Amino acid sequence: MTDTDEDRADALFHALSDRTRRDILRRVLAGEHSVSTLAAAYDMSFAAVQKHVAVLQRAGLITKRRSGREQLASGDVDAVRAVADMLTDLEHIWRGRIARIDDLIADESPHATSDHRQSPQPTPPTSEED
Numbered sequence: 001m002t003d004t005d006e007d008r009a010d011a012l013f014h015a016l017s018d019r020t021r022r023d024i025l026r027r028v029l030a031g032e033h034s035v036s037t038l039a040a041a042y043d044m045s046f047a048a049v050q051k052h053v054a055v056l057q058r059a060g061l062i063t064k065r066r067s068g069r070e071q072l073a074s075g076d077v078d079a080v081r082a083v084a085d086m087l088t089d090l091e092h093i094w095r096g097r098i099a100r101i102d103d104l105i106a107d108e109s110p111h112a113t114s115d116h117r118q119s120p121q122p123t124p125p126t127s128e129e130d
Contacts, residue, residue: 008060008082009086011058011059011060012060012061012083013083014055015055015056015058015061016059016061016083018052018055020042020044020049020052021052021055024038024052024053024056024073025061025062025075025080028073028075029075029080030075032073033072033073034070034072034073035049035050035053035064035072035073036070038053038073053073056073057073059079060076060079061075061079061080061083062075062076063076
């Protein structure tokens with residue numbers, strides 16, 4: 001990943017790290033909402049909701065447009081897919097690591113090393129007459 005990609009990932013995950021921002025994103029992915037309508041849904045000031053919307057917008061998760069005196073926010077589905085793709089890439093990396101660990105454990109299993117750990121076989125009793 002380039003530094004630009006890493007900066008984008010940082011912005012996306014920072015934006016998604018807050019419960020209120022995730023809820024705002026869910027709402028605007030379902031349909032366009034005015035910022036004032038969004039603010040009415042939360043027990044916080046309009047300015048606080050505006051700040052959350054701004055973080056989501058900087059991360060590219062939502063877009064805003066003006067309609068008269070209102071600012072309308074919409075979710076960017078492509079940006080959400082980009083987050084999902086990043087998480088899928090990380091999952092593949094970790095699944096690969098787990099598979100390599102499983103292979104190492106299998107190589108060290110008792111069956112694989114049984115030649116080194118075999119105890120001597122008891123010799124069958126012989127019948128000797130005196």
